[in-house]
Amino acid sequence: MTLNVPRIPILQIENFLVASIQTELHDKTAIHFKDDLLQRIYDTKARGLVLDLTAIDVVDSFIARIIGDVAEMAGLMGALVVVTGLQPAVAITLVELGVEMRGVVTALNLEKGIVRLRKLVADDSDVTQPDVRLGETDPAHP
Amino acid sequence: MTPKKTKLKHGNKDLALVLKSHQETLSVQLVADWAARLHISNQEATLLVNTTLAQLIEALDSGATDRLANPFAEWARGQAEKGLQAESLLRLGHSLCWNTWNVIEGAGGVTTWLRELVDLIALAQVAAVKAMTEARDVQQRQTLSLEQSRVADMAQAQARLTQQIRELSSPVIKVWEEVLILPLVGSIDSSRATRVMEDLLLGIVSHQAEIVIIDVTGVPVVDTHVVTHLVQTVKAASLLGTQSVLVGISAEVALSMIHLGVDLNEIKTRRDLQSGIEFALQALDLQVVSKDMPDIEDEVG
Amino acid sequence: MAESKRVLVHNDLDIVSARVEGRNLAKRLGFGVIDQARIATAISELARNLVLYADGGQISLQALEAGGRRGIQIVCSDEGPGIADIDLVMQDGYSTQRGLGMGLPGTRRLMDEFEIESQVDTGTTVTIRKWLN
Numbered sequence: 001m002t003l004n005v006p007r008i009p010i011l012q013i014e015n016f017l018v019a020s021i022q023t024e025l026h027d028k029t030a031i032h033f034k035d036d037l038l039q040r041i042y043d044t045k046a047r048g049l050v051l052d053l054t055a056i057d058v059v060d061s062f063i064a065r066i067i068g069d070v071a072e073m074a075g076l077m078g079a080l081v082v083v084t085g086l087q088p089a090v091a092i093t094l095v096e097l098g099v100e101m102r103g104v105v106t107a108l109n110l111e112k113g114i115v116r117l118r119k120l121v122a123d124d125s126d127v128t129q130p131d132v133r134l135g136e137t138d139p140a141h142p
Numbered sequence: 143m144t145p146k147k148t149k150l151k152h153g154n155k156d157l158a159l160v161l162k163s164h165q166e167t168l169s170v171q172l173v174a175d176w177a178a179r180l181h182i183s184n185q186e187a188t189l190l191v192n193t194t195l196a197q198l199i200e201a202l203d204s205g206a207t208d209r210l211a212n213p214f215a216e217w218a219r220g221q222a223e224k225g226l227q228a229e230s231l232l233r234l235g236h237s238l239c240w241n242t243w244n245v246i247e248g249a250g251g252v253t254t255w256l257r258e259l260v261d262l263i264a265l266a267q268v269a270a271v272k273a274m275t276e277a278r279d280v281q282q283r284q285t286l287s288l289e290q291s292r293v294a295d296m297a298q299a300q301a302r303l304t305q306q307i308r309e310l311s312s313p314v315i316k317v318w319e320e321v322l323i324l325p326l327v328g329s330i331d332s333s334r335a336t337r338v339m340e341d342l343l344l345g346i347v348s349h350q351a352e353i354v355i356i357d358v359t360g361v362p363v364v365d366t367h368v369v370t371h372l373v374q375t376v377k378a379a380s381l382l383g384t385q386s387v388l389v390g391i392s393a394e395v396a397l398s399m400i401h402l403g404v405d406l407n408e409i410k411t412r413r414d415l416q417s418g419i420e421f422a423l424q425a426l427d428l429q430v431v432s433k434d435m436p437d438i439e440d441e442v443g
Numbered sequence: 444m445a446e447s448k449r450v451l452v453h454n455d456l457d458i459v460s461a462r463v464e465g466r467n468l469a470k471r472l473g474f475g476v477i478d479q480a481r482i483a484t485a486i487s488e489l490a491r492n493l494v495l496y497a498d499g500g501q502i503s504l505q506a507l508e509a510g511g512r513r514g515i516q517i518v519c520s521d522e523g524p525g526i527a528d529i530d531l532v533m534q535d536g537y538s539t540q541r542g543l544g545m546g547l548p549g550t551r552r553l554m555d556e557f558e559i560e561s562q563v564d565t566g567t568t569v570t571i572r573k574w575l576n
Contacts (some may be wrong), residue, residue, distance in 0.1 A: 028455055046168060058466075058487055060484050062491055074211070084383070084512050089480035091478055092477055095377045097488075101381075105383075106381050
């Protein structure tokens with residue numbers, strides 16, 4: 001029995017790649033997708049990637065790990081990754097599962113993701129850990 | 143806006159004649175003065191003075207006050223964009239009056255004429271300042287700045303609203319484009335914490351929020367469980383690309399958060415709601431400025 | 444009438460089937476969207492363990508009714524190598540040589556009830572339940 005694994009389309013906008021996952025993500029699909037993506041980043045020398053997960057309603061530890069891997073490897077190739085469209089239910093589940101996606105910057109939707117990516121690429125040079133922003137804290141006055 | 147046309151009462155044409163005959167002397171004095179006040183070259187000042195005098199004389203001659211007011215207002219509007227302050231404008235008006243009076247007195251003129259001159263110049267100034275503030279309003283709207291008092295009002299309204307919130311609800315309130323406040327009142331147990339997190343995320347999606355301010359001022363006991371839930375909520379929000387700010391955290395709670403191993407670099411905190419709102423607005427490149435325009439109409443005429 | 448469904452899990456496609464069935468049942472029982480995600484994700488984690496560590500197994504999905512409350516029960520069982528040290532795998536941060544954990548502590552957090560039985564060389568059974576409020 002041969003498996004016809006659907007490939008996820010990867011588009012190019014400006015010097016970024018945009019991939020929107022619209023179908024159920026089987027493990028094999030996910031792994032092929034990761035390989036395709038990394039190949040495309042290499043071929044196009046893309047500076048960034050927007051990964052849209054609007055249609056995904058389950059992200060388990062395995063998928064989260066793949067996303068983290070994509071971000072890490074893309075980073076090694078000089079591309080920044082922004083994940084967009086995480087559903088609230090998925091975000092809550094990920095946090096409760098205790099899974100962290102290190103190195104992944106997120107935005108609410110595709111449009112905000114592209115804006116974010118443009119900004120990040122513009123101030124690039126020394127972006128190392130874009131997962132969490134540093135801020136000042138102000139422990140309250142007595 | 144056009145100032146109302148008034149007929150000057152006494153000898154306008156006479157005053158106009160006097161001014162015409164002493165225009166050169168007056169001009170020299172005004173040029174020196176205005177160049178200094180406006181920090182412009184003598185050439186520029188000469189042009190400005192001569193134009194103003196010509197318009198003043200025209201206005202006196204014809205009795206139509208807008209002959210002075212309108213051009214002056216237009217000039218002021220243009221100058222406002224280059225940074226002219228209303229205070230400088232008033233000083234110009236004062237200078238014009240003073241120097242003209244000197245000339246009239248020197249010419250043996252009747253000082254009752256002065257009153258009308260002052261009125262005329264005053265009208266022009268009012269028109270000019272109004273034009274300036276209009277120009278500045280447009281500028282301000284473009285840079286989207288807020289008066290501090292408005293931010294304080296927002297915080298006050300929020301505090302009033304919080305008092306009305308019952309323990310079981312956790313509404314999310316939009317205070318500005320892309321800025322939400324989540325006020326928490328009362329004790330927070332595990333199941334409530336989960337509901338709060340769910341409501342917050344749904345609110346983030348529906349309002350497209352970039353920043354959420356979580357206000358725990360109304361939570362009497364912020365223990366380790368509550369802190370853990372808050373941290374989870376902040377993490378979940380950040381997965382949606384939203385920044386969070388915790389406000390109302392006392393020093394004791396902040397300490398216990400550190401002991402719990404909470405990375406305070408991940409979670410921003412501010413002392414009170416107003417600071418939280420200011421932080422949020424600044425993070426969105428919105429400015430908070432103080433209100434500073436004096437009320438001009440009281441000072442003139 | 445209690446609904447019940449059994450899904451055999453041997454490969455990655457089955458993992459997806461199991462969680463889709465689980466979500467559908469949860470939806471029919473009246474669980475909200477977020478709980479549906481929790482249930483589906485928990486099933487996904489357990490099903491993946493079957494594929495990765497146990498050479499397949501089965502997942503049974505069941506509607507529950509007790510004390511006036513409705514809920515869902517998922518039983519995940521295999522005849523694999525079993526778990527020698529259950530306490531170890533129930534710790535956060537535990538991971539196998541492949542760098543993947545078994546996702547059990549996380550699964551427990553997502554659900555209301557969690558039970559695990561395992562015997563070396565015999566197999567493992569994990570039972571999880573979630574109740575409607």
